[in-house]
Amino acid sequence: MSLGQLLALSFVQHAFYAVTAVALAAGPVGYFVVVRRQAFAAHAIGHVGFAGAAGAVLLGLSPIFGLLVFCLGAGLLIGVGGATLDDRDAVVGVTLTAALGLGVLFISLYSGYANATYSILFGQILGVSSSDVAVVASLSLGVLAVVSYAYRPLLFVSVDAQSAEARGLSTRAMSLLFMTLLAVTTVVAIQVVGVLLVFSLLVAPAAAAEMITNRPLEAVLWSTCLALLSAWFGLFLGVWIGGPVSFWITALASSGYLLARLNNSRRTRQARRAIA
Amino acid sequence: MNTLELRDGVVALGGRTIWRNANFTLDAGTITAVLGPNGAGKSTLLKAILGLVQLSQGSLEVFGAPPERGNRRVGYLAQSRRADEMASVTGRDYVGLGFDGPRFGWGHDRAKREVVQRALALTGTTSFADRPLSTLSGGQRQRVALAQATVFKPELLLLDEPLAGLDLAAQAEIVDLINLIRDTTGAAVIVVAHDLNPLAPIVDQVLWIARRQVRCGSVDDVVNENVLSELYGHPIEIVVTPRGRRVIVGLEEEFAHPHPHGHDHTHEDVHEHLADLYHEEST
Numbered sequence: 001m002s003l004g005q006l007l008a009l010s011f012v013q014h015a016f017y018a019v020t021a022v023a024l025a026a027g028p029v030g031y032f033v034v035v036r037r038q039a040f041a042a043h044a045i046g047h048v049g050f051a052g053a054a055g056a057v058l059l060g061l062s063p064i065f066g067l068l069v070f071c072l073g074a075g076l077l078i079g080v081g082g083a084t085l086d087d088r089d090a091v092v093g094v095t096l097t098a099a100l101g102l103g104v105l106f107i108s109l110y111s112g113y114a115n116a117t118y119s120i121l122f123g124q125i126l127g128v129s130s131s132d133v134a135v136v137a138s139l140s141l142g143v144l145a146v147v148s149y150a151y152r153p154l155l156f157v158s159v160d161a162q163s164a165e166a167r168g169l170s171t172r173a174m175s176l177l178f179m180t181l182l183a184v185t186t187v188v189a190i191q192v193v194g195v196l197l198v199f200s201l202l203v204a205p206a207a208a209a210e211m212i213t214n215r216p217l218e219a220v221l222w223s224t225c226l227a228l229l230s231a232w233f234g235l236f237l238g239v240w241i242g243g244p245v246s247f248w249i250t251a252l253a254s255s256g257y258l259l260a261r262l263n264n265s266r267r268t269r270q271a272r273r274a275i276a
Numbered sequence: 277m278n279t280l281e282l283r284d285g286v287v288a289l290g291g292r293t294i295w296r297n298a299n300f301t302l303d304a305g306t307i308t309a310v311l312g313p314n315g316a317g318k319s320t321l322l323k324a325i326l327g328l329v330q331l332s333q334g335s336l337e338v339f340g341a342p343p344e345r346g347n348r349r350v351g352y353l354a355q356s357r358r359a360d361e362m363a364s365v366t367g368r369d370y371v372g373l374g375f376d377g378p379r380f381g382w383g384h385d386r387a388k389r390e391v392v393q394r395a396l397a398l399t400g401t402t403s404f405a406d407r408p409l410s411t412l413s414g415g416q417r418q419r420v421a422l423a424q425a426t427v428f429k430p431e432l433l434l435l436d437e438p439l440a441g442l443d444l445a446a447q448a449e450i451v452d453l454i455n456l457i458r459d460t461t462g463a464a465v466i467v468v469a470h471d472l473n474p475l476a477p478i479v480d481q482v483l484w485i486a487r488r489q490v491r492c493g494s495v496d497d498v499v500n501e502n503v504l505s506e507l508y509g510h511p512i513e514i515v516v517t518p519r520g521r522r523v524i525v526g527l528e529e530e531f532a533h534p535h536p537h538g539h540d541h542t543h544e545d546v547h548e549h550l551a552d553l554y555h556e557e558s559t
Contacts, residue, residue: 159370163373
């Protein structure tokens with residue numbers, strides 16, 4: 001089959017729409033994960049989602065519903081517990097472990113084929129149905145709409161919570177809002193790259209963007225572009241050369257981060273030399 | 277009308293009285309220094325004025341009305357954080373958050389650029405406004421923070437420890453800047469500080485909080501041996517240097533609240549006590 005024929009296949013097109021929507025949500029949300037230094041929370045929510053997906057499969061439901069319920073639950077728990085406590089990491093860690101334990105239980109109870117588990121862990125974007133695409137796309141675009149609507153207050157509480165609070169914003173409410181957005185974004189990203197590789201779309205592009213620019217809006221745009229590029233080229237390479245799409249996306253996103261980091265340290269060295 | 281009026285104010289947090297019988301008024305264009313030991317409730321006073329903490333008794337009026345959260349006529353500079361805790365955003369963006377940070381929505385206000393520019397110019401931060409906050413010196417960061425706090429030309433400016441962690445030269449610069457802001461905007465300014473001396477040249481009024489009591493008046497009315505000895509409950513001596521600086525002796529032995537047990541403070545006790553106080557102050 002030629003490349004043109006491959007790209008015309010309906011399951012490839014479904015995947016294309018899904019990764020595009022997911023990258024549009026993950027880019028901006030990822031920037032706030034990096035600015036708020038909540039990478040651990042993002043990591044934990046994904047793993048909690050694994051238990052939800054395993055539970056849903058056990059009950060014969062679509063994994064995405066289990067993912068939504070568990071990720072939102074974990075997001076709210078971390079948002080409530082972590083907004084006021086200094087030991088946010090402990091709250092996240094305990095939530096994470098409890099959910100992973102449940103996941104192990106669900107898998108051991110489930111005697112069916114292991115394929116479902118595999119696709120939750122590593123993503124199966126080429127296997128998404130058109131109804132899944134509709135769910136993923138509407139969730140992603142919803143996240144994008146809310147993030148852009150709440151962009152300035154989110155940035156304010158993330159950069160300077162005390163001043164934001166004094167100016168009338170509620171740190172707690174914003175924390176809950178953000179954890180909800182993060183949970184939904186994690187759910188859709190899991191559809192593409194799976195629980196274990198969720199960072200590739202949610203953190204790697206944003207971390208690279210933060211090294212490229214210090215202007216928040218520019219960083220959001222860079223983060224979104226890098227997520228889109230990783231997702232599109234990852235899908236393209238997976239279809240054209242073969243190998244799991246999630247592998248390619250992860251490889252591209254990590255390379256982007258590496259390049260940004262190398263470039264950043266080169267710039268810092270030059271600046272130091274200029275001063276000296 | 278006074279900018280601010282506090283009558284018989286009492287604040288209690290978690291069932292414990294922080295301070296009581298607080299009385300003071302604030303006039304436009306004056307600078308008030310708030311002094312006292314760690315954990316005495318200096319930041320709590322600012323939070324009460326911001327409407328973040330409620331008085332349990334008494335009345336507090338800001339511009340003739342009860343404090344209201346998010347009032348643009350009140351500017352606030354929070355206690356500064358370390359550079360490595362700051363996000364890598366530029367000073368310009370940080371100041372911009374003071375303008376439209378609390379606002380939801382997709383629109384963009386065209387006036388923002390000019391208002392931010394003006395705040396940067398007033399605080400002398402234009403030349404480094406496009407560098408990330410994390411690369412600025414402590415004094416530069418504090419100037420940028422002042423630009424954010426004054427972006428709406430507030431009539432009441434609350435500054436929480438603006439001199440903390442700065443060397444003497446930077447302290448003097450910030451003191452000059454506070455004075456300049458007062459002169460150009462006519463705002464009433466409250467400055468929480470640890471040491472009166474750097475602020476003494478510009479201060480009109482002193483508010484001293486210790487052992488749950490509050491004293492307010494001119495520098496000479498409050499910072500004298502009789503008032504401070506009474507406030508702390510033990511003899512305080514004040515030595516005035518030839519250049520007019522005050523060295524206050526006797527404060528180092530006492531913390532905000534006397535130790536609840538009768539026995540002498542051991543080293544560990546003191547540390548534990550300090551940690552407690554710090555925790556209260558930061559929550």
